[in-house]
Amino acid sequence: MGVVAGRADVTTPSRANKRVRLRARARFWDRVVTGTLWGVAIAVVAVLAFIILYLLAKGLRVLSWQFITQANVQSSFDGPEVFNTFYIIALALLICIPFSMCAAIYLVEYARQGRFTRMVRFATETLAGVPSIILGLFGFLIFVTNFGQGTRLGYSRLAGALTLVILNLPVLLSVFEDALRKVPTELREASSALGASKLQTVTRVLIPTAFPSLITGVILTAGKMIGETAALIYTAGGSSSINGWFSLNPLTAGDTLTIKLYQLQAEGITPNAAQVAAGTATLLIILLLAFNLGLRWAAGYINKRITGHTR
Amino acid sequence: MRWQEQISRIVFACCAGLVVLIMASVVVFVGLNAYQTFTVYHVNPATFFFSPTWAPDNHQVGALALIAGSIVATLLAVLVGAPISVGVALFVTEVAPRWARRFMQPVIELLTGIPSIIYGFMGLVIVVPLIAKAYNSFMGGYFTTGFGIIAAAIVLTIMILPTITTIAIDTLSTLPTGLREASLALGATRWQTIRRTLLPAGSSGILTGVVLGMGRAIGETLAVSYVIGSNANSFPIRFTNFYPYVNFTPTSTITVQLLFDFAEARNPSLNYSAIWTLAFTLLVISSLLVGVSRWIASRSVYNTTTSQRVSGSREGIFTVYNRMRSRLAPVVAPLAPRVKPLIARTRPLWERIAVRRAR
Known part of the structure; x- marks a missing residue:
């Protein structure tokens, strides 16, 4: 990190800054995972909806x-x-x-x-x-x-x-x-x-x-x-x-x-x-x-x- | 009335004993028929289990390709299906607002209830053509009809999803609330709580669900029979010099062969006996899976229903994961120098965004 001397001074975080960074990272991943879980759930619902709607669309007119x-x-x-x-x-x-x-x-x-x-x-x-x-x-x-x-x-x-x-x-x-x-x-x-x-x-x-x-x-x-x-x-x-x-x-x-x-x-x-x-x-x-x-x-x-x- | 009590007690006990009787007779009768392959028709057991040629009419019964087909399809389905199922369970127990939770409950129940033949039908009309189209256009030419182990694995993935999800939801929702509260009180985010607390605590329950899902996948017949193509002599996996790859041509599994061959088998024949031997093999495998799931469940720490045992050491999905990681390390390590700089280069970017948001 500290290879480029000039930039190291700027980016070296203070303690408080580091805590904010860690917290932010945790929060970021929290959001990513929450989004993923929503996505997975929606995908499962979509699969079920697709199966039901597909069958209804295909077979409903055969039924009498x-x-x-x-x-x-x-x-x-x-x-x-x-x-x-x-x-x-x-x-x-x-x-x-x-x-x-x-x-x-x-x-x-x-x-x-x-x-x-x-x-x-x-x-x-x-x-x-x-x-x-x-x-x-x-x-x-x-x-x-x-x-x-x-x-x-x-x-x-x-x-x-x-x-x-x-x-x-x-x-x-x-x-x-x-x-x-x-x-x-x-x-x-x-x-x-x-x-x-x-x-x-x-x-x-x-x-x-x-x-x-x-x-x-x-x-x-x-x-x-x-x-x-x-x-x-x-x-x-x-x-x-x-x-x-x-x-x-x-x-x-x-x-x-x-x-x-x-x-x-x-x-x-x-x-x-x-x-x-x-x-x-x-x-x-x-x-x-x-x-x-x-x-x-x-x-x-x-x-x-x-x-x-x-x- | 003393005698009424006695008689009712005996009747109740007999009904309970009936279950034992049924299970025993399944094992005995399937086993007796299975045994004939080796005694009457003098097939070498080693040939049966380790030769991949299945042609009973030519007196060749080698079930290796079938057994491998069952196992590979199951493993593929579980590899994809287990994370998704656990994800859905986490969604329902941890993330979802009230309305979404109430919505997901019947969704999972309906997925459980859909007949396997419907899954097979959908696989036939949707999944198989999709695989054929995707693979053929990717490879540039006509390589596959779409029937095969991949289609079976995709259908099985959807089929075992509700099984694993239901058990995972049960497990996660019965964990003591104190675990969650303690973790959140320490300032952990939801994902940190899930990863560091809930998943390890619920690992044995979740793993039980995964094993039961495997049991359902390996015993599944109709859905697989629609999409696998049923070629009993094609091995589901090919090997190059360096790595194995999954075959895109029709293969078969134990259950599918049971289903298709039994209609043609006449009683005293090698074909007939070989089918029973296959059935017995499947019976043994699925019983083993049930045994494994029981064993895992008995080691559960947070299982308030059976007993409050805390003695058994917890060895669940994460230990398995860690072990796998150490095994895989030599394989993955050469890739690291390429991947790590990429992560390092992009990290400041998303971190800066996140920090700005946090302030």
Whole structure:
């Protein structure tokens, strides 16, 4: 610095000056980083907005009442897929909720620290981390075929739903567990003090109190199920029959919206595949938006109704 | 009622045990099928894991290219995605005003909720043509279709973003407020607080999120299958004499090969067994990632939910970063004489501006 003697005198900072300089540098970087963080956040929002707007712009004109309720030979309508999506989700939730509820109650209320509890936690976390394609193949092995030979349930809605149950059991379990844990201990103690048994405490106090968060968890899980593909391709089957799709028989094969989108891309035997794909993708994104925004509204409403009455 | 209590307790315990049963049977059944590749079809395990030729019909099953594809795509996605995700988390917890925070919450939730097949669809119609155009015009000629590991990495980056962000937000917002206040009271700016206090304190939580994001990326199937081109025999990385570079031609990953090959595999065949071996490999990798994330989370200092342990030494993202820096130093050092004068020359310029502003 001090090589050029003449300038060194001018630029050598006094102590106070140096403090100002350091402070200014810190402030400068603070501003740079703040700006960057704003930029990153805006970019993420832009990506989401782009995805949604792009799909809406491309597929909105394909959508019609016919498109979401009818079926035809060219499979250019999505009626069966819409029906199957909701059917499989309902079936899966019907099976999944009792099991994960009971398991969550066990973990929160009954379990002591021990080998069994540790094993359950370890299994839950590991199962939550298993890729869905592997669970799809597992479902094929166990539910569709008889360990790889012959058929058990065949490609069917039930097999798909059971695979979804396996996929979402750990998620729902941890959501329920969190919800039950958040119930204040005083309520449990008060219930016991009134002479209620443990089972009575659970059914009369814990579940009603935690109900809003339980419902939120269920809706969140259902929203996740809408988007599931990899686990269903080899379990729910890749097609629906044109005539018999509107039946409640769980043993018929049925593809969901996501599977249809995959089939359109992979096989391309539909004449106007690009158009149908755009419509299906748009339908998926609209469902997703409805579930997520509807969830916020519903959670607020239920919360007001239930806690408003009890407190 | 005594017996009701007993029965309900047993029922609850059985439901909890069901999870264990499911996980165990996944491992056992996938493992049993995977094992056949080596016993029934006499494939050498070394050949399976270290040979890059995947042609089950010719009795050649080498999964190296597939495994490498999965790992490279995941690492690329995490390298780009982790800083961005942490940035978003910092924005939400530290920088954003109230309205922006309330706006970001549903944005992140929606990004989580978008089906992977939609990401794949968008990758196919947007990312792939973009890469083809950019790379071809940059190189001057027709070199790539755009399908390949780069497109997969870009799609995966966006997909793991909400995972890491959510966990990072959780971590940062549960840090004791005293940390922030103490740092700010010492006169630190917001960035100094973030860099010197919040990130080190939250490093284990953030790293947990990163590892879980890796788990999501490596298990992702549909989105990747749309954009990777699925050429099972093309290695994702090429090597020149000096440095490796990422291949711009179609490659494949474990998950994509599982998805595409399983439709054609008939039960007693090498193809079928080899697919299960691939699946088991993936199962092991993802379980390892879950294990690693648990291990990191258990070393967390500011984790008020599990226990108040302060015993474990904190070794998080910054130690890793410092170690990497010391490893990279010999590589970067030759560049320093060129870069340093440049910084020195420009520093008075922006400092003068900053000082003037500060006064």
